[in-house]
Amino acid sequence: MKSFFALALLLWSFSGLSQNLSSQELLDNAIKYHDPNGNWEHFNDTFTVVMTMPKAAKRTSSISINLPAEYFSVTSTKDSVTTTYALNKDKCTLTYNGKVLDSLKAKDKNMTCDRATLYKNYYSYLYGLPMKLKDEGTNLGKVEKRTFKGKTYLVLKVTYDEAVGSDVWYFYFNPKTYAMEIYQFFKTDEHGKEKPDSGEYIMLSEETLLNGIKIPKVRAWYYNKADKYLGTDTLVED
Template identity: 80%
Template sequence: MKFILMLMALVISISGYSQDITSQEVLKNAIDYHDPNNNWSQFNNTFTVVMTTPKSPKRTSVISINLPAEYFSVTATKDTVTTTYTLDKGQCKMRYNGQVLDSISAKEKNMTCDRATLYKNYYSYLYGLPMKLKDPGTNLSDTVERKTFKGKEYLVLKVTYDEAVGSDVWYFYFNPETFAMEIYQFFKTDEHGKEKPDSGEYILLSEEANVNGIKMPKVRAWYYNKADKYLGTDTLVE
């Protein structure tokens, strides 16, 4: 009996299940990997993201984020059109092909300050992960799941948000050895808060870029959860 118990313990240890790990520990290890010097809270840098999608011209976005100064700007160029959205301590400014727009001309160009805020939240969230999972209104599940995605095993954290923040359910996939974030995935919910299995998208992360001392995903390939349909790729250019 003693031999059998020792053998079972050895098998469990080899398979990686000898020690339980909490969701908070996974998140801490992931943040230590991506932001070892805690630079995100003082992030101040500019980087470029090139977006490619099937049957559409590429879009090049120059993004500036200065968290201490409460400043955000994104200048996106697609074909012959360049738009700029800037939020400086909450003050919104917009440009179209270099020309500053008033509220009337902005509306004619389908540009709004709400969209500026949307871009700020979008880019700050995605490029601030996994550190942004510490933000207020973020609800981290107590359970760490082990999932196999496209033939590779991951530690997976489930995240929901307070109603004021968002209704989607997110899953974050981490390398079980390095704790690097390699995939994230989200699902829409119905009126009862239940996940819609055919909704949402998953994003495969590959390569890394060092921006402000933070290891950010360099390439993000987007797919629909339904039928694995490819949507496009964002490539971070330092």
Template identity: 75%
Template sequence: MKTLLSISICILFFSGFSQDLKPQELLEKAISYHDPNGNWLQFKDTFTVEMTMPNAPKRTSVITINLPAEYFSVTATKDTVTTTYTLEKGKCQMQYNGVVLDSLKAADKDMTCDRATLYKNYYSYLYGLPMKLRDPGTNLSDNVEKKRFKGKDYLVLKVTYDDAVGNDVWYFYFNPKAYAMEIYQFFKTDDQGKVKPESGEYILLTGETLLNGIKIPKVRAWYYNKEGKYLGTDTLIED
């Protein structure tokens, strides 16, 4: 009886807490946890990410993001091939095994400036979360949801984007005590904007690394939403 009462009190507390907390309040608490000194907008650092996938060679990427200088670079090595994409104030440069390529030679290697921009947006978004949820065109849901995922309880923000930004629907899972971001998940939508329930992926975040005073998840393990099939893992390699 005592155990049952304790569980009931815990459930009531959690339920009431999640209902009282507004989406913007949850986001600000999460940002305060990950970026307590507001360093993201001045982010300037270089870090290494190792990607492993089943039945595929390891890929090591050295990434530089310098937001004040509008500079981004990623150098990725896989097997014997190294590619570099650099964007500086919108100017694009591409290298293949250390040799600078013009647009025609780059196209022969399946390298484009559009891909450079894609990488810039990808790494800036994922490694800038949850701070990037303040960006224009980002729409928080009206309520904070309570969800249980893989045996743990979370406070969850549902996020959609203006059409000019993207059409995917994202869910961000935060620890209800510390407000650390521990999972994110996205789904594709159809032409009517409805979620395709078997589309998309979820990403489990474990460990933390400090970059520019920001607590950034160290390990990201990717899975398909459909059947939970494992895709691969990105790991921040500390010096």
């Protein structure tokens, strides 16, 4: 009987530990799961993502991120059109169906270097999570236990300095492994309050190794409002 109570106390202690983690401890555990060798800082790889959406043609994108060289490119094909946005440090190159565009022709195709920067930030952020939560301007909020679609998670609230962004994000981690399984964001009003019917949530499933980092292969996007399905990004292994 004594050993039974000792075991129960031990199990209770581990359970309490997972529920009472600080935000920094939870993030550190999640990064240890996804990037145990600290490879994100030196990330240099090319990967392919296929986007499927209801009632729309699929889009296939080849994405190159080389953080040490400050290089990024995304080449996307949809229907008969292929576009490339490339940033090599401060140099921007825009290509349409294999032809490099000057500024006037790029404008005609609605292609801009600002959009290239937007794509760079977008893909680097999503595929660099949760490591990107250590970036300057990121504010870690409290950790809470939350049930989403019948499963319990440790949830980390994240806000950003005004210069970075105004959305409020929630990251859902498996309480046993600390794998990131969902993230969700909400827009805010002029007073900084969340708009409950705004934003989206993204369900993550399966995993692959990319530069030694555990990366979710499938991202299914939904509106927070009415759980409306938007589309799915699938990382395709070559």
